[in-house]
Amino acid sequence: MPTEPSPPAPRLASTGTIIYGVSVGEVLGVSTLAGARLIAGKGGLNRIVQRLNVMEVPDILAWVKPHELLLTTGYPLRNTPQSLGRLVADxxxxGLAALGIKLGRYVDELPDEMIEQxxxxxxxxxxxxxxxxxxxxLNQVLTDILNRQAAILARAEEAHRALVQVVLAGGGLREVAAEVANLLDVAVAILDxxxxxxxxxxxxxxxxxxxxAAVRESTTPGVTWAVASGSSGVAWPGGDGADGGFAAVPVVAGGHHHGRLVAYSPTGTLRDSDVGILERAATVAALVITKQEAVxxxxxxxxxxxxxxxxxxxxxxxxxxxxxxxGWDLERPVTVVVAEMDPDGEERSAQDRLLSAWVSAVRRHDPRGAVAGFSHEVVAIxxxxxxxxxLTRDAQTAFGDSAPATFSTGMSRVAHGVDLLPDAYGQALKAARVGRQLHGPGAxxxxxxxxxxxxxSLVNDTAELHAFVAxxxxxxxxxxxxxxVDLRRTLQVLLExxxxxxxxxxxxxxHYNTLRYRIGKLERMLGRFTEDAHLRLNLTLALHVLRMRGI
Incomplete structure (x- = not known):
């Protein structure tokens, strides 16, 4: 009898669901199969057996199901032994788990092609x-499968009660992670x-x-936990060569992906039932996160x-x-900062990420600073x-990591007192909007x-501004x-x-003479601006208006 392999790591069916049952290696360990011998396919001992079937007809393929252990005496194939060569591939x-066959009565030996395949x-x-x-x-293996599934259900129910109790007692993500680590004797992390x-x-x-491993997975291109839709997967982020077992399950609530719950066992003993408990824990974690977000x-x-x-x-x-x-200090001298989403980036999700980026940046630079999100901008004091x-650069970096949108920022003069904050807010808002007009998005x-x-910027009649420029x-x-356009650039530098x-x-x-020629040409087009200060002022203002985007 072959030695029993170590418990298989959790794996996924092609449908993305966890497979509960016993492995082929465990089936070989039951007493009725003490005299059984594995003659081929040693690499498939971790295949999961969920049901058994007996081959009684030659066209058995129409009657088999995935994860079956198929038993046969070879009787249906006694007259067509050549069919054995193709049977394994079919x-x-x-998706069958294994084939058990008795030799000697109807089939004397298995073809070499069948064993090689x-x-x-x-x-x-x-x-x-x-x-x-x-x-x-059939009786012994099915009994083992049913007992295994009953034990898994009982264990899962116990874990569910413990996790629900954590939530009812007001516990957070830290308590959920601690309960899972205690239940499974593993290391646990909850990621956003x-x-x-x-x-x-x-x-x-x-x-x-x-x-x-989590850092490597989140920062290395092409490296990811093997997480299937709606279920879990197992992977070592980074490739081969790592010891132990890693499992990852998505944390999802209301169709929104909140992150992942990951576990690590240095002995590699994570089982299918463990992953099932991780999925229940991920559901509880999603409830905790949803509650925290609501608050x-x-x-x-x-x-x-x-x-x-x-x-x-x-x-x-x-x-x-x-x-x-x-936790805000508004009595000291302060500066008001307005961060306003640039056009094409004002969807709700981007606005939420903008607020998150600014909250994080203000917390690092000024723990007593105030920050809040309005409908179209984030304001910090x-x-x-x-x-x-x-501070703004840090917020831009944090925001840029999670969204392709940009925002422009305006800063006020220093305000000495709460009564001056409305004026300072108006200054910051003006700076953000005019800055975008002058320098483009992200100004x-x-x-x-x-x-x-x-x-x-106070002139609301843009048609009048256009007429003035023309x-x-x-x-x-x-x-x-x-x-x-080239002559306009020359005029601008001359005035500057x-x-x-x-x-x-x-x-x-x-060359000096080239510039003299250009000045003459400009004066023939615009008038004697080298001698008329008022004309120079008008030209300067017109060039400033052209610089303002959106006018």
Whole structure:
């Protein structure tokens, strides 16, 4: 009798469901098969047996089912022994677990082709003892399968009760992970959708190995846990050569993927029933996460409503005390920062990720800072000493890791007192919007750096602005002619250098005489701007308007 193999690791059926039963290796260990001998297909001993069948007709393929152990005396094939050569491939194609056959009465020996094919397909061929009846084998193996399934159900029910009790007692993800680690004697980690660890439990060394695998899976292209839709899988993130067993199950609630629950056993003893318990635990974890998200959403809305009232001057007499209840310090000198989604990126999910990125960044840079999400932007109030540009860059990095959308950021002047926060909010909002007009999506602008653009942004009649540009710049207002665009660039540099011909020629890499020729051409088109200060002002404003996008 062959030695019993170690318990098989959890595996998936082609349908993505866990297969419960006993392995072929375990079947060979029952007493009625003490005299059985494995003659081929040793690599398939971990195949799962869920049912048994007896081959009584030659066309048995129409009657077999996946995960069956098929028993035969060879009687149906006594007149067509050549059919044995193809039988193994046909049974393997239909997902059978193994074939047990008695030799000597109807079939004297198995063809070499059949044995070679079984080894190639890892399909177990078992030589059954002649003194054991099929009914004995059927009774004992089916009893083992039923007992195994009953034990699995009882264990799963016990685990379910323990996990539900964790939730009823108000436990969170940490307590769920601890309960699973205790039930299965494994290391457990619960990951969010981005692969970040939310909670862990189990032996510290094993947890470290599991977290390392999680980091590798989330940061290495092409490396992923083997997770099937609606079920679990097993994999070592990173390839071959790792010891132990890893299992991963998705954490899903309401059709939304919240992450994964992963487990690690250094001995590699994770079984199908263990993975079933992990799936129940993942369902409980999804409930915990959903509850936390609901509570967080209510708290976030309350914070946002309060901060909105403060920023429009309706915070009430106890603003600072209420702010302290949220952990915010609004009594010190502060800067208001507005992060506004750029066009084509204002879907709800992107707005939620934007708020998450800013909450994380503000927490790192200023734990006493306030942050809340409004309908179209995120507003943060941080201490005047905070490096707001660096804060914004950190938020952009966090947001950019999870979404292709972008946002523009505006910063106010320092506000000394709660009463000045509405003005500061208006400054930050203006800086964000004008900054986007000047520099495009993803711009970062400070209110004090806007200059004349602050005034231009106040003109709501864009048609009037267009008319002003066309009247002032004439043919240079259009981008249709490449020569005119080049002349407009020359005019802009001339005005920036205060008509310094030498400096303009250096910046544009022109010969001095070439620039003189261009100035003459510009004055014939626009007027004597080198002598008329008012005309130069009009030209400068027209060029500024052209720089503002969306006008």
């Amino acid at each position: 049974l393997d194609e239909r 079984a080894d190639r397909l890892d399909f177990p061929l078992i030589l059954l003892p002649n003194d054991v009846g099929f009914d004995d084998i 959708g981005a692969g970040h660890v939310l909670a862990t439990a189990g032996p510290p060394d094993d947890v470290a190995v599991l977290c390392e 967080t959403a209510v708290e976030s809305k309350y914070r946002a409503d309060f901060l909105r009232d403060v920023l429009i001057g309706r915070g009430g007499p106890r603003v600072t005390e209420r702010a302290r209840a949220f 941080v201490g005047a000493g905070v490096d707001v540009t660096r 970062i602008a400070h209110f004090d750096q806007l200059g004349v653009y602050r005034l231009l 009247e002032t710049l004439g043919p240079l207002a259009s981008d249709d002619d490449a020569e005119n 250098t205060n008509l310094n011909v030498a400096e303009t020629a250096r910046r544009l890499h022109f």
